[in-house]
Amino acid sequence: MLRLHDYRFSGNGYKVRLLLSLLGLTFERIEYDIDRGETRTPDFLRLNPNGRIPVLELEDGRALAESNAILAYLAEGTRFLPADRFERALVLHWLFFEQHSHEPNIATLRYWITHRLIDDERRPLVDGKRRWGYAALDVMEHHLEARRYFVGERYSIADIALYAYTHVAEEGEFDLARYAAIRRWLARVAAEPGHIPITKG
Amino acid sequence: MLRLHDYRFSGNGYKVRLLLSLLGLTFERIEYDIDRGETRTPDFLRLNPNGRIPVLELEDGRALAESNAILAYLAEGTRFLPADRFERALVLHWLFFEQHSHEPNIATLRYWITHRLIDDERRPLVDGKRRWGYAALDVMEHHLEARRYFVGERYSIADIALYAYTHVAEEGEFDLARYAAIRRWLARVAAEPGHIPITKG
Numbered sequence: 001m002l003r004l005h006d007y008r009f010s011g012n013g014y015k016v017r018l019l020l021s022l023l024g025l026t027f028e029r030i031e032y033d034i035d036r037g038e039t040r041t042p043d044f045l046r047l048n049p050n051g052r053i054p055v056l057e058l059e060d061g062r063a064l065a066e067s068n069a070i071l072a073y074l075a076e077g078t079r080f081l082p083a084d085r086f087e088r089a090l091v092l093h094w095l096f097f098e099q100h101s102h103e104p105n106i107a108t109l110r111y112w113i114t115h116r117l118i119d120d121e122r123r124p125l126v127d128g129k130r131r132w133g134y135a136a137l138d139v140m141e142h143h144l145e146a147r148r149y150f151v152g153e154r155y156s157i158a159d160i161a162l163y164a165y166t167h168v169a170e171e172g173e174f175d176l177a178r179y180a181a182i183r184r185w186l187a188r189v190a191a192e193p194g195h196i197p198i199t200k201g
Numbered sequence: 202m203l204r205l206h207d208y209r210f211s212g213n214g215y216k217v218r219l220l221l222s223l224l225g226l227t228f229e230r231i232e233y234d235i236d237r238g239e240t241r242t243p244d245f246l247r248l249n250p251n252g253r254i255p256v257l258e259l260e261d262g263r264a265l266a267e268s269n270a271i272l273a274y275l276a277e278g279t280r281f282l283p284a285d286r287f288e289r290a291l292v293l294h295w296l297f298f299e300q301h302s303h304e305p306n307i308a309t310l311r312y313w314i315t316h317r318l319i320d321d322e323r324r325p326l327v328d329g330k331r332r333w334g335y336a337a338l339d340v341m342e343h344h345l346e347a348r349r350y351f352v353g354e355r356y357s358i359a360d361i362a363l364y365a366y367t368h369v370a371e372e373g374e375f376d377l378a379r380y381a382a383i384r385r386w387l388a389r390v391a392a393e394p395g396h397i398p399i400t401k402g
Contacts, residue, residue, distance in 0.1 A: 049340050050302060064290055066297040073290035089265055089274035092293075096267040100300045101251060124325035139250050 002027040003057040005047060007034050008199070009114075011107055011164035012067035013054040017201030019074050019160055022194040029201075035115065067164075068095040071157040080157050090151045094158035097139070098165075105133035107165040110172030133172070137179055140166070144181035148188060155192055163189045168198065203228040204258040206248060208235050209400070210315075212308055212365035213268035214255040218402030220275050220361055223395040230402070236316065268365075269296040272358040281358050291352045295359035298340070299366075306334035308366040311373030334373070338380055341367070345382035349389060356393055364390045369399060 004020070004027050006013040020027055032038040032053055040051045047055045048065040056070045057063045064070055072095070075081035082088050109129050112118050118126060140162065143150065150158040167186050169176060176183055189195070205221070205228050207214040221228055233239040233254055241252050248256045249266040257271045258264045265271055273296070276282035283289050310330050313319050319327060341363065344351065351359040368387050370377060377384055390396070 049343050050298060058287075062287060064287070064294060066294040066301075068297050069290050069293035072293050073286070076286060085274070085277060086259075086263060086265070089270050092270040092273050093265060093267045096269050096297070096300050097251060099297050100267075100305070104301070104305060121329075125329070128322075128326070142250050 001059065004029050005032060005044070005053050005055040005057065006030065007032050007039075007053045009111075010034075010053060011110075011168065011198065012052075012103070014198045014201070015067045015160050015164045016054045016056060016070050016074070018164070018196060019071055019080065019157065021196045021201050022080065022160075022192070023074065023078060024194070025074075068099060068157075068161055071095070071161060075157045080155070080160070082152050082154070082156060084152070087152045091156050091158045094150050095161050097136070098161045101132065101139070102136040102162065103165055105129040105136060106169050106172055106174060108172075109133060109174070110165065110168060113172055130174075133169075133174055137166070137169070137174065137176075137182065141179045141181050144185050148185070155189070159185075159189055164198075202260065205230050206233065206245070206254050206256040206258065207231065208233050208240075208254045210312075211235075211254060212311075212369065212399065213253075213304070215399045215402070216268045216361050216365045217255045217257060217271050217275070219365070219397055220272055220281065220358065222397045222402050223281065223361075223393070224275065224279060225395070226275075269300055269358075269362055272296070272362060276358045281356070281361070283353050283355070283357060285353070288353045292357050292359045295351050296362050298337070299362045302333065302340070303337040303363065304366055306330040306337060307370050307373055307375060309373075310334060310375070311366065311369060314373055331375075334370075334375055338367070338370070338375065338377075338383065342380045342382050345386050349386070356390070360386075360390055365399075 002025060004016055006029050008031060038044065039053055045051055047063045050065060052065065054067050054070060055063050055065045064073055081091060112122055147153065149155050150162065163186065166182065203226060205217055207230050209232060239245065240254055246252055248264045251266060253266065255268050255271060256264050256266045265274055273282065282292060313323055348354065350356050351363065364387065367383065
């Protein structure tokens with residue numbers, strides 16, 4: 001059986017749980033408390049030397065890390081990854097945008113705020129992350145104003161990757177009120193058959 | 202003809218120039234001075250609403266941004282992207298690692314230091330970027346100790362993506378002296394047929 005090394009609170013873990021649910025795949029979930037350093041043990045570092053969840057362990061024991069690489073692996077040959085070469089590249093474009101311009105700002109502020117981690121070392125970083133997080137939301141809003149989904153007008157792993165931390169952005173004190181197109185898209189994703197909330201799966 | 206919207210200094214632009222050279226593809230290069238905001242003009246934002254180079258413009262006018270998405274697009278069906286599904290996912294794993302754990306630290310410090318941009322706003326961020334940049338180099342060193350290339354013992358876009366900012370990490374005051382496996386791998390990549398330096402292409 002597939003085995004997902006995971007942390008319930010994580011949007012990166014949720015991406016994989018959500019796609020596994022949409023695909024109807026069963027899996028075993030192993031929970032790690034990242035606040036207690038459980039992803040920095042020698043055993044975990046053998047799975048992922050970068051010390052981060054999620055890691056998908058295949059039935060033959062091979063392990064794959066990086067949430068968006070796992071999405072691409074699982075989606076191959078399914079309706080969640082386009083067959084057209086250029087559309088596939090556009091999906092990857094949004095996956096890289098998510099990991100470079102979105103997650104480091106929106107996910108990190110959510111984690112720091114909900115876990116009360118803003119100390120003297122982190123406080124000088126908050127304004128920059130707030131500004132760049134809103135810049136990422138601006139790019140998404142602009143793109144979604146004329147579209148139902150991120151690529152090819154079909155639900156794909158680009159939507160799954162960006163949904164994960166956008167739908168909980170308010171936990172990081174990002175105000176989504178002014179993002180009408182994003183809010184319509186969030187509702188659209190949540191209405192997809194097989195959808196699960198971040199607290200499940 | 203392919204058209205690359207680019208900035209000579211950029212490792213992200215270099216990745217694409219290098220792969221185009223390895224593939225023997227001709228292209229027109231358009232240079233932007235990002236320090237003067239040339240990627241924030243209305244014309245550029247129509248190409249990439251995220252306001253960043255590189256952007257690859259195809260012959261039919263369609264545009265693709267995000268350096269690693271461009272690499273994946275160009276490499277498809279070539280020897281620079283494995284045919285095996287799991288190996289392809291491993292390549293993507295390293296591309297996401299590069300954009301999430303490597304580039305925001307190593308490339309950013311290189312840019313700030315060479316362009317003398319460390320002001321009161323950026324100074325509090327330097328220590329964290331230094332620490333996380335070395336953490337990324339540690340992960341690479343560990344991986345390369347028993348390998349010649351990042352995936353499947355063949356040169357791929359995973360190597361191209363990671364080479365781009367690693368080979369100029371010392372411009373960001375990262376000391377590579379203690380990274381023997383990385384230095385052997387850098388020499389190996391530079392010896393590939395069709396290799397070009399960051400200043401060319």
